[in-house]
Amino acid sequence: MAFDAGQADAMIREGVAAMQRRDAATARRLFEALVDPKAGVAPPWLLLAQACRLGGDDAAEESAIDRLLADQPNSLRGLVMKGDCRARAGDDRAASAFYTRALQTAPRDGSVPPALAADLRRVEQAIEANRQSFQAHMEAKLAQVQGMRAGRRFAEAMDILSGRRQVYLQQPNSFYFPGLPQIQFYEREQFPWVAELEAAAPAIREELIALMGDEDSFAPYIRARTDRPNPPNVLLEDPSWGAAYIWKEGALVPEIAERCPRTVAALRAAPMPDIRSRSPMALFSRLHPGTHIQPHNGMINTRLICHLPLIVPPGCGLRVGNETREWEEGRMLIFDDSIEHEAWNRGDETRVVLLFEIWRPEIDAAEREALTALFESIVDY
Template sequence: MHLTRPQADSLAREGMTALRNGNAAVAYERLSLLRDGAPGMPAPWFLIAQAAQALGRDDEADDALVRFLATEPRHLGALLTMAALKRRRGDDRAAESFYRTALSVASQPGATIAPALVPLLRVGETFLTEVAGRFSAHLDAALKDMPRTASPRIRHALDLLLGRSELYLQQPSMFYFPGLAQRAYFERDEFAWVAPIEAATGAIRAELDAVLAAGPGFAPYVQTMAGRPPPANPLLDDPGWGAFHLWRGGVPVEPNATICPNTMAALSLAPIPVIPGRSPMAIFSRLTPGTHIRPHHGMLNTRLICHLPLIAPDGCALRVGSETRPWRDGRMLIFDDSFEHEAWNRGTQTRIVLLFEVWRPELTATERDALTDIFAAIDRYQGPVVDTG
């Protein structure tokens, strides 16, 4: 049947009016006459699909949506209609795919979403949550015989797959060295120098106790630098995050270093970078009850940060990437602070650790020498870089 443009316009208007009035049969009859289109008017496949779906003609609705999406692949209404159709027909895999695409389209900057589609998007979100739960239950059942001793990397990979964990990567704020392992934490038994330092915990704690008994010795970790804008850190000049400096800018801090000889001797066992004006760096780091160090990234990924807990009450923890660990007296925590990390004290007692940095173990001696030269050259140009948390 060859239609003139006026005839096609009339049928289209009648079909759309019928759809709005809930008369799917009339809409389907009128719109089906437009399957071959008309001069200057393509076939209204999306409208045909809506009418067919309302009448339970799912095969025809599916076919019409396929034709329409071939020319309008990111049409939000058509994607949601196809998702609902696939779900009704029991094809959850296809429904999931169409819902994900629809939600992606809706999330694009500048996307205009008709109010009528908002509830359908919420249905899609709920459906995807249900699908994720079923997939998780399937994997848990299928892998129930996997040994509980499976490597942490296997467990982490599964958590990432199932959305139980967020992917975090190194994002240093100043200097990125490529090719280093993306590991948030390193384990104590990976380093021979850890055990001798941990063995000195008692002697180090005794020196800390003497520092605390002597009175004020801690300063706010984040401070305003003369001639520079204040850091945008809520703990600026806040003693809740305090530091008692032992090494600073590559030199011992006196008289602090002299009154803590056992601590200084223990630090000498670690592979601490020696960079003029920058490192070694070592402090007693204090976190008082109620203090929260907000999520942030360290300046470099060429180092690891070490915490030797000296006073580690309950309610205190460190999150690096997706993993949170508590401090335990005398047990070193070693982490890559170029990952997003945060720390808090939700307990009733102050937490204090010995904090220092070491070279990343993967760096060769030649690379460490080159990095020392690079950082020294940077500091000669712009002055020492201060970590402001």
């Protein structure tokens, strides 16, 4: 039987009123009449699904929701209800998939009715519970095999699979060299020159302490420029993140280098790039208490950044991608700064590291020569 718009509207109002008084049978009968192809009106699949849920008919509810999502794949209420259907059926993986899509679809401006907002909070809790259940299931299975002893890389893959970590990739903001491995932290044992530089750490620290007696030796790490737009960095011209350059833009800084001869000598052991007007680059990086270097990406991915920690109070840390490490005085940290990273000093004293760059070990001699010519041509231009 066909209905005109007025009749359909009256039937919907009557059906909603029936649900409000918990009369699921009447509401379902009215909505089923309206979803009949002969009705000639837009089918109220969501209302029918709600009436079926009220009546405890899970199969009919899910069938109506499937029809709704076929027409409106981003229906927020439909996605939540579909997830609920799968959860009641014991299919937690499918439930999480629909719940996650619902959260991705929800508006970010808070313009969600209170009842639906409560559903979304419930959905978030369900996703987390399912994640924990999935994690426990995997760990129980892997405890029976060799997987749990497969090492750090496997453990990180497990964390990514379970949602405890996200994936961070190289995203340099100036130059990208393809085909390089996505490694956040390199292990110090991979580099034969590290032991020699670490052995010089006490001497370097002595020179640093003498330098710190002269406040003019340090300047804000982020400087304003007149020939470029200033970066939107809260530490612009802020001495809380200070730098005393030993090499800057490829040249020794005489007033610092002369006061730190043992530091200069020790750094010559590292494979620092030699690129006119660009590299080497080496400095003492100072971070005052309460300072947070916000997440950011470096300019290029052809280098690695090295930190030789010299003064490290408690409460300091460095995150690169999905891994956080703490500095230990005298022990090198080496990382890819083209991956998002941040650092902080939540302690009560100043933190200082010797910071410098090296070639990535995966870049061979011919590529280094070509990259040097490329970067120098950019400088010339």
